[in-house]
Amino acid sequence: MEQDRTDRLKTAILLLAVAGLVVGLGAHAAGRADLADMIWRAGVLPALLALAVEILRNVRLGEVGLDIVAALSMTAALVFGETLAAAVVAVMYSGGTFLESFAEGRARREMHDLLSRVPRSATRHRNGALEDVPLDAVAPGDRLLIRNGDVVPVDGTVTSASAFVDTSALTGESLPQRLAPGADVMSGSTNAGEAFDVTATRRAKESTYAGIVRLVEEAQRSKAPMARLADQWSLGFLALTLAIAGAAWWLTGDPIRAVAVLVVATPCPLILAVPVALVAGLSRAAHFGVLIKGAGPLETMARVRTLILDKTGTLTDGRPQIVTIESHDGMAQDDILRFAAALDQASKHPVAQAIVAAARARGLPLAVPSDVAEIPGEGVVGHVEGRTVIVGGDDFVASRVGRLPGGAPAVAAGSVLVAVGVDGRMAGRLVMSDPLRQGAAAMLADLRRGGIGRIVLATGDRADVAERVTEGLGLDGLRASLTPDQKVMLVLSERKRGPVMMVGDGVNDAPALAAADVGVAMGARGAAASAEAADAILLVDRIDRLVPGLAIARASRRIALESVVAGIGLSVLGMVAAAMGYLTPVQGAVLQEVIDVAVILNALRALRIAPDGQREPA
DSSP: OHHHHHHHHHHHHHHHHHHHHHHHHHHHHTTOHHHHHHHHHHHHHHHHHHHHHHHHHHHHTTOOOTHHHHHHHHHHHHHTTOHHHHHHHHHHHHHHHHHHHHHHHSSOOOTHHHHHHSOSEEEEEETTEEEEEEGGGOOTTOEEEEOTTOBOOSOEEEOSSOEEEEOHHHHOOOSOEEEOTTOEEOTTOEEOSSOEEEEEOSOGGGSHHHHHHHHHHHHHHHSOOOOOTGGGGHHHHHHHHHHHHHHHHHHHOOHHHHHHHHHHHOOHIIIIIHHHHHHHHHHHHHHTTEEEOSHHHHHHHHTOOEEEEOIIIIIBOSSOEEEEEEESSSOOHHHHHHHHHHHHTTOOOHHHHHHHHHHHHTTOOOOOOEEEEEETTTEEEEEETTEEEEEEOHHHHHHHHOOOTTOSOOOOTTOEEEEEEETTEEEEEEEEEOOBOTTHHHHHHHHHHTTOOEEEEEOSSOHHHHHHHTTTSOOSEEEOSOOHHHHHHHHHHHGGGSOEEEEEOSGGGHHHHHHSSEEEEETTTSOHHHHHHOSEEESSSOGGGHHHHHHHHHHHHHHHHHHHHHHHHHHHHHHHHHHTTSOOHHHHHHHHHHHHHHHHHHHGGGGGOOOTTOOOOO
16 A cells, blocks of 8 residues: 555654664764764655655645755755754654654555445346356346345345345434335345345446445545644744744854754654644544544544534434333233243344343343244244244234234334234234434533534434434434435535534445545444544444544644644744854754653643543543
8 A cells, every 4th residue: 555655664764864863873972973974964865855755745736834944954954064963853854754644544544345345246046046246247137136134236126025124324214124026225225134136227336335435435535635733834934944044144154053043943843743742632532432543633623613413323322222112911011022022032133133132131031932933024923931922013913913992003203113912912012213322412512512513413314203313402403314415415515614523324424424524433333434434433332422532632732732832932942042153053953852852741741631521431
């Protein structure tokens, strides 16, 4: 990878500069001043050459950075024989660029995980047999077999009696959908039930999932690069440095004074303090469960004022949970749940697995079911502890045990009703939904206190479901039934108000995460696509980690700015002293070292940032 080669080159330049400085000092101590001079020059040249290449690249891009000051100081020191000063500057500069590269490049990964989720082959019906074919060979009209757990490779229509698919990664709909024959099914959906057949309607490159991949790539290409915090100060500092150095040379006629000014002016407080503070901030954020992919995203996160949240798996848990248990035959609620969960142990359906998890969470003993028969998309029948148990949709269970007077009760939007029959009678019903995460309201309030001025919900789910779930949260906006490209448009429109953070977990969120100034993915259970496209990842399945993450980002940036102001102030005083002849170039380099140590120690305070009200993770 290109980034790996760049990191190795910066490491090599730093090692050469350090070796040149140390070996040169040894030669000088041994009385070989001529050899020390040669060694110092040799150690400086690789750093100077790399600087020249970087400056040319920036000039072509229309950018002026701090690299020019460092290049001028090293060049002037070499020209006028101040090789020790040049060696010191080379070590400090190459050390700063190494730290910055380490901060920005360590966690950034390529898009290969997103692309790897796309199936590479498909199982096609042909002449009464099944054959595995490359995905590119699938044409409209081909009949494909989708096994349990398979990702649908192309857009198509269901040709089996029914299909149960999980579209949460694409649409945000938390519960699987039952599709009738002839219904459209999107590529990227996961088969959550029995195997079914699909007739392809599009080629793979034209299908839904491929379109999402293209959206992510386009969003990343169009995203404005994050400017280094240090470069925001560069132009003014460069002008001041040249003015003082030029005035010292012109007024005294002594070029060594100009060299001393340039050496003292080498912007090591900017080059070192900023990446040190930000790397410390990255480490501290990771300590609280927030992995931020480099210094640039951390800086931008500190300036975010608008937050866009996905619903399913982000603001909500993303997994159906039992809201209430209704008893219709005098049976205890725990017994209803116990019988249903024991039978559902034989099913892979997400709702069945949620019922099993709820029973285990209550500590209920679950017997091993027998004579189990599952009707895909309908329910499960079997025996538990010698009793006949039926679990499934209300109509499915009622057709076998009889319907209760009054029919099925009405349930809120976004909820699902699971009926339980025992020994030929309707025992009860489980009402399940995908509720808000615990503490969501308090978390949003904390974010507002931390500087977030606008919070918007963006979801692919239905509007009635989103409104019910988020009622009372005081959101500033709610957009529902959004496609991936509509989420990108929402991010772009909100950016007019200032830097935007987008938080999501599904494949459908990946383009919006890539387009946002800062994209944050739910990494514990989120899709690989969202993790790849995001600038930061919540390592634990807790969205409240955003609060310390933002607090650490803002504190780290503040500490970096404090270090910059203090370091630049001390450097300016040193430049004035050098211009007046009180400092030689070597003395100026030593003074700069002292300033560097001071600002680095200040920058390291970021390692001890303690977000308000946040406990240290266990």
